[in-house]
Every structure is written in C-alpha cells, then in structure tokens.
Amino acid sequence: MTYRSSRRSFLTAGVVLPLTGATLWQETADRQAASSASAPQFSYRVLGKTGLKVTTLGFGCMITSDAGVIERAADLGINYFDTARGYQGGNNERMVGAALKRKRASLVLSSKSGARDKQRALADLDTSLRELGTDHLDVWYLHGKNSPDEVSDELVEAQQIAKQQGKIRFAGVSTHDPKVIVPAMARKGVMDVVLVTYNFSMDPGVAAAIEQGNKARLGIVAMKVMAGGFRERPGRGDSGTREKLKRAGAMLAALKWVLKDRNVHTTIPSMTDMDQLDENLRAMAEPYGAAEEKLLARQLDFITPLYCRMCGECTGMCARGLPVADILRHLTYTEGYGQFALGREEFLKLGPAVAAVRCADCERCTVQCPFGVQVTARLRRAQELFA
Amino acid sequence: MKAVKTFLLILVAASFAGAADDCRLASGWKPDGPSRTFTADDLYEYLDGGAEGYLIFGFVRLEHQTCAKGADSLVIDVSEMNDPDAAYGLFAARRDPRQPLRRIGMGGEILPNRASFAKGKYYVELTAMPGEEYRPTLRVFTVALEKRLTGRSTPPGALAWFPRGHTSVRLIPRSVLGLRPLKRGYVAEYSNGQAFVVTEATAQSAAAVLAALRRRFAGAKEAKVADEAFEFNDRYLGGVCIFRKGHYLGGYAHLHKGTEGVSLARTLASRLP
Numbered sequence: 001m002t003y004r005s006s007r008r009s010f011l012t013a014g015v016v017l018p019l020t021g022a023t024l025w026q027e028t029a030d031r032q033a034a035s036s037a038s039a040p041q042f043s044y045r046v047l048g049k050t051g052l053k054v055t056t057l058g059f060g061c062m063i064t065s066d067a068g069v070i071e072r073a074a075d076l077g078i079n080y081f082d083t084a085r086g087y088q089g090g091n092n093e094r095m096v097g098a099a100l101k102r103k104r105a106s107l108v109l110s111s112k113s114g115a116r117d118k119q120r121a122l123a124d125l126d127t128s129l130r131e132l133g134t135d136h137l138d139v140w141y142l143h144g145k146n147s148p149d150e151v152s153d154e155l156v157e158a159q160q161i162a163k164q165q166g167k168i169r170f171a172g173v174s175t176h177d178p179k180v181i182v183p184a185m186a187r188k189g190v191m192d193v194v195l196v197t198y199n200f201s202m203d204p205g206v207a208a209a210i211e212q213g214n215k216a217r218l219g220i221v222a223m224k225v226m227a228g229g230f231r232e233r234p235g236r237g238d239s240g241t242r243e244k245l246k247r248a249g250a251m252l253a254a255l256k257w258v259l260k261d262r263n264v265h266t267t268i269p270s271m272t273d274m275d276q277l278d279e280n281l282r283a284m285a286e287p288y289g290a291a292e293e294k295l296l297a298r299q300l301d302f303i304t305p306l307y308c309r310m311c312g313e314c315t316g317m318c319a320r321g322l323p324v325a326d327i328l329r330h331l332t333y334t335e336g337y338g339q340f341a342l343g344r345e346e347f348l349k350l351g352p353a354v355a356a357v358r359c360a361d362c363e364r365c366t367v368q369c370p371f372g373v374q375v376t377a378r379l380r381r382a383q384e385l386f387a
Numbered sequence: 388m389k390a391v392k393t394f395l396l397i398l399v400a401a402s403f404a405g406a407a408d409d410c411r412l413a414s415g416w417k418p419d420g421p422s423r424t425f426t427a428d429d430l431y432e433y434l435d436g437g438a439e440g441y442l443i444f445g446f447v448r449l450e451h452q453t454c455a456k457g458a459d460s461l462v463i464d465v466s467e468m469n470d471p472d473a474a475y476g477l478f479a480a481r482r483d484p485r486q487p488l489r490r491i492g493m494g495g496e497i498l499p500n501r502a503s504f505a506k507g508k509y510y511v512e513l514t515a516m517p518g519e520e521y522r523p524t525l526r527v528f529t530v531a532l533e534k535r536l537t538g539r540s541t542p543p544g545a546l547a548w549f550p551r552g553h554t555s556v557r558l559i560p561r562s563v564l565g566l567r568p569l570k571r572g573y574v575a576e577y578s579n580g581q582a583f584v585v586t587e588a589t590a591q592s593a594a595a596v597l598a599a600l601r602r603r604f605a606g607a608k609e610a611k612v613a614d615e616a617f618e619f620n621d622r623y624l625g626g627v628c629i630f631r632k633g634h635y636l637g638g639y640a641h642l643h644k645g646t647e648g649v650s651l652a653r654t655l656a657s658r659l660p
C-alpha cells in the first residue's frame with residue numbers, strides 16, 4: 001500500500017491544500033472523529049477591545065508533541081492558539097507554526113516573551129515570528145508578570161513599537177495573580193488582553209477582578225483552568241484518587257466551570273491527544289450542572305489540605321500571633337503562581353517578629369481551619385522557604 | 388529512625404547538589420546567590436508554565452545555581468529525572484534538532500548562549516547572559532559538569548532500534564502520534580515520515596492496544612508485519628502502518644505519498660529485540 005500524504009507532510013513541503021467540503025472527512029480516522037465529535041458545537045465570544053471573535057475553547061500548545069492534534073483542532077473550528085518563546089526549549093513555536101500554516105490567516109495566534117528589557121523582548125518577537133512562520137502575532141504577551149512594576153514602561157514601549165511595525169496586532173500580559181494585575185491593567189489602559197490563571201479552586205476575588213477587566217474591555221483569556229490539581233506529582237501516592245476523578249470527567253467539569261463565567265472570553269487548556277481535544281470540545285456545548293458541581297467539590301476535597309480559601313476564619317487563632325491567611329497567601333504566590341521572589345518579599349513585609357516564629361517550636365497548634373487546610377504543615381513550608 | 392532519614396536526605400542532597408553548587412568550574416566565575424532546589428510541587432515557582440514540560444517526562448527535582456563573572460551571568464540547572472530515559476527524553480525535547488548532536492554524556496548540544504546535555508538520570512541546562520557568544524565558557528562548564536555527574540553515558544537502547552537516516556529521535560512522554568492508547572514511546576523523524584516504538588508491559592496489553600486502534604481506524608487493512616499489523620490513511624497522520632511484535636508496538640506515520648509503509652515497518656520490526 002502506498003500512502004496519501006498527511007497534512008503535516010504537505011505543510012513541511014510548503015504545498016497549500018485547497019480546503020473544500022470534499023477534502024474534509026475523507027479518511028478512516030475522520031469516521032472515528034465524526035462519531036466521537038460529530039459536528040462539534042462552538043460558542044464564540046468577543047475578545048474585549050480587540051474585537052476578535054474567538055471560540056470559547058482555545059488551544060494551549062505548551063506540551064503538545066504531535067502537530068496533528070493542533071491541526072485537527074484548527075480544522076474542527078477552534079480559532080485561538082497559544083504558545084510561548086520558551087516552551088519546549090523553543091521547539092514548540094516551530095511545531096505550532098507548521099501545524100497552523102495552512103489556516104494561519106483565519107486564526108488568532110498568540111505567543112509570549114519573558115524578556116525583562118525592550119531589546120531582548122523585541123529580539124524574542126523576531127525569533128517567534130521566524131519560528132512560527134508568520135509575519136505577525138495577533139496577541140503578544142509579556143510572560144508571567146505578577147506585579148504591576150514588572151509591566152515596565154520599556155516593555156510596554158516594546159509592544160507599542162511592535163504594533164507600529166505591524167509585527168503584532170494586540171498587546172497582552174500573562175499573570176498568575178489576576179487580583180493584582182487585572183485591575184492594574186484596567187487602570188493603566190495600555191493592554192488589550194490579559195491571560196490569567198483562573199479555575200474553580202480560586203477565591204471569589206479573582207472572579208471579581210476578571211469582571212473588572214471585562215468591564216474595562218480587556219480581552220480575558222483563562223489558563224490553568226484545570227487547577228493544577230490533576231497534575232502528576234511523583235511520589236505523592238495520590239495517583240489513584242486523581243485518576244478516578246479524571247476518569248469521572250473532572251477535567252471537563254473544570255473547563256465548563258470557567259466557561260460559565262461570561263467575563264472570560266476564551267480558555268487555553270493544554271491538549272496532548274485527539275481524545276482530550278474531543279472531550280474538551282464538549283465544554284462548549286454542554287451545560288455546567290449539578291453533576292459537575294459534585295465532581296469539582298470532590299476535587300476540591302482532594303486538594304484541600306493544601307488549599308487556603310483566604311476566608312479569614314482563623315484570624316487571631318494562632319497563639320503566637322501569626323497572620324495565618326496572609327502567610328498562606330504569600331505561599332500561594334510561590335507555589336501556585338510561580339513567584340518566589342514576590343512571595344518572600346511579601347512575607348518579609350509582615351515584619352521580623354512574624355519571620356522569627358517557627359511552628360516547629362509549638363507543641364500543639366491552636367489554629368483550626370474549618371476547611372481542613374493543614375495549617376501547620378503549610379506554615380512550616382512557608383517558614384522553610386521565606387524566613 | 389528520624390536521624391537515619393535525615394542522614395539519608397543529606398547524603399542524597401550532597402551527591403545531587405555536587406553538580407550544581409560550584410560555579411568555580413571555570414576560572415573567574417563565582418556563585419551569585421545561594422543554590423535552590425525545586426521539586427515537582429514547586430517547579431512552577433521557577434519555570435512558570437514551562438514546568439509542565441518537565442513534569443510529564445518524570446521529573447524528580449532541579450538544582451538551580453546562578454554564577455557571575457563581571458557583568459556576565461550563567462545559570463546552571465541540573466534536573467534529576469526518574470531514570471536515564473527520562474533525562475534523555477527531556478534533553479531531546481528541548482534541544483534544537485537543527486543543531487549538531489554532541490558527544491557529551493548521553494548526548495548534548497552547545498549553542499552560542501545555551502548548552503544542555505543528559506547523563507545518567509540527570510539533565511543539565513546552562514544559560515549564559517547577556518552577551519551573544521559564550522560557547523568557550525559553556526564548553527568548559529559542560530565538560531566539568533559531565534565529569535562530576537554519575538550515570539550512564541550511552542544513549543537509551545531504543546535509539547538503536549531506528550534505522551539510519553533519521554534527523555532526531557525523541558521520547559514522547561504522553562500520547563504518541565497524538566493517540567492516547569499509545570501511552571509513551573520513541574519517535575524518529577525521517578524525511579519521508581515518522582517511525583515510532585511503544586513498549587507495553589506484556590504482549591497481551593500490546594495486543595489490546597492494537598485492537599483498540601484497529602477499532603478506531605475502522606477502514607484499516609491487515610498487513611503482514613511481525614505478529615500482527617494493519618495500515619491505513621488518515622487525514623492527520625498521513626500514511627500509517629502499525630505492527631505488534633511481542634510487547635512492542637511500532638510502525639510508521641506521516642508517510643509521504645508513494646512511500647511503502649509495510650516494508651519500512653518490517654525493517655523496523657526486525658531491529659526490535
């Protein structure tokens with residue numbers, strides 16, 4: 001048997017295929033796809049002031065290793081794709097570019113630079129454009145900024161220069177701290193889009209910040225929509241519960257939870273295979289209901305020993321005067337948002353008396369969290385990291 | 388018991404940290420701040436979204452050290468992975484396949500401001516800033532670090548399974564070819580397509596995976612390769628031929644028009660143990 005070329009090989013060879021109804025759904029796999037995801041229903045929202053109409057399910061390409069999954073997502077109708085200069089040592093952009101080349105004009109493509117100065121950021125942008133095989137990005141994010149100071153004037157200037165040169169259409173910032181960054185960007189008025197960590201495990205203040213961003217006409221893209229609680233953590237011995245929740249559909253439920261918030265315009269879950277893509281597509285068509293609520297409650301129970309809701313119920317309970325919720329919030333900067341420096345800085349602002357306390361010196365902890373957070377263990381972790 | 392645990396922890400930390408904690412491997416360089424260790428739980432603090440790319444390979448921990456020499460700075464990251472295959476897998480995923488592969492440990496590369504290699508269960512990445520050209524310095528550090536790390540210097544045996552002519556071989560940690568039943572395996576890139584091999588625990592489980600794939604690609608035709616095989620055309624996978632040999636699943640995908648998949652698959656099957 002000899003073979004017809006895959007889309008991928010056409011792309012590599014630079015041949016453009018005509019996209020007609022007849023060329024769609026003609027192979028064996030298409031029958032499979034058609035049965036599992038026949039005529040997926042899409043929902044669209046407008047990405048804030050950009051005016052771009054995006055599918056509420058986008059595609060986070062970060063850990064995808066087969067270009068075919070990305071290509072199929074684009075063929076099915078997903079129109080928002082996200083990558084970054086640093087993903088897979090720079091290889092991710094190249095793969096994404098090859099996978100989307102045929103449909104590039106009809107897609108919204110975003111990438112990011114983690115550079116801290118104008119010159120490097122602009123150099124990163126040129127590399128991104130070259131690797132992605134495109135002459136412009138629709139959204140170019142400043143990567144991982146968690147305090148307004150990090151969105152420096154020179155980085156904003158780099159984005160403006162890139163806009164003037166036609167290399168990007170819109171400017172964005174990605175953050176793990178939406179409560180701080182979204183209101184700050186709404187006030188500052190220099191960004192078009194914010195890419196935020198947002199999921200069911202976060203406190204209501206995040207939703208309020210996102211609402212504020214939407215009201216200021218910022219485009220809102222949600223990442224880490226699965227709450228990281230589905231992540232494999234070698235040696236934790238929790239894989240049984242995690243697998244059970246996954247099989248029961250907790251990931252889809254987590255995605256639906258985010259989509260039910262109309263202030264979010266699109267989402268970018270990571271996808272590695274066709275099955276995951278088909279499953280995630282359902283989030284656009286199916287409602288969020290009691291079953292999903294139940295699943296996410298179980299998932300929350302699973303991650304609860306680590307997860308502080310910042311409710312403040314424990315205020316004044318520590319016999320040695322520790323502001324428990326504050327310290328746990330600073331630990332979240334580090335563990336949840338990847339900001340060690342910020343976490344430590346905020347912790348040290350609590351003063352030397354707080355920094356000197358060691359939970360290990362207490363015989364018994366007087367703090368009782370009604371939600372079951374393992375307060376002593378978490379505080380010891382914070383003291384180990386910051387004090 | 389606690390004392391024994393503490394001793395073991397110190398022992399493990401000492402043998403691991405040895406590779407990263409000394410910036411003085413090249414003259415004039417010295418540590419710039421303390422070294423830090425990240426585990427799977429807090430790798431996000433350091434790598435942000437990029438952490439996921441490490442975790443899916445089987446990451447244990449990363450030792451991070453920044454070194455300085457005048458205005459230049461060098462970051463040394465030594466990651467301990469579950470096993471040498473995972474270390475090589477991470478190296479292959481992050482290296483630039485357009486650059487030559489160097490004989491450093493199981494494999495390495497040195498670029499103008501970045502170097503990386505894998506040895507034993509360690510993956511090492513060095514990044515120099517802010518200049519454009521640091522290859523001589525990176526060479527000195529990689530040679531010294533490679534000597535200090537213990538473990539295998541020969542690439543994973545799986546690399547030898549693939550016939551000559553490939554441009555790169557990567558370990559795909561999840562969903563080979565974007566197909567969930569093909570959980571984890573190696574993929575080699577050729578100019579006319581991709582070869583892959585997935586190792587299942589038993590011949591029975593391999594047969595079950597093949598049966599599931601056969602059901603999925605309903606129009607597939609039987610082929611004569613190893614224990615059982617079939618082939619088909621797919622919009623996204625191109626020409627595909629998949630076979631089972633004992634507990635191995637292998638084959639070709641993304642084959643270009645006119646390429647004879649079955650004969651290629653037979654050659655690949657003959658090279659598997």
Ligand code: SF4
Binds near residue numbers: 310315328369371
């Ligand atoms: S530790 Fe518990 S009680 Fe204290 S703020 Fe967090 S969730 Fe509330």
Ligand code: SF4
Binds near residue numbers: 319360364376
């Ligand atoms: S163990 Fe920590 S949180 Fe509990 S009472 Fe002592 S200092 Fe306060």
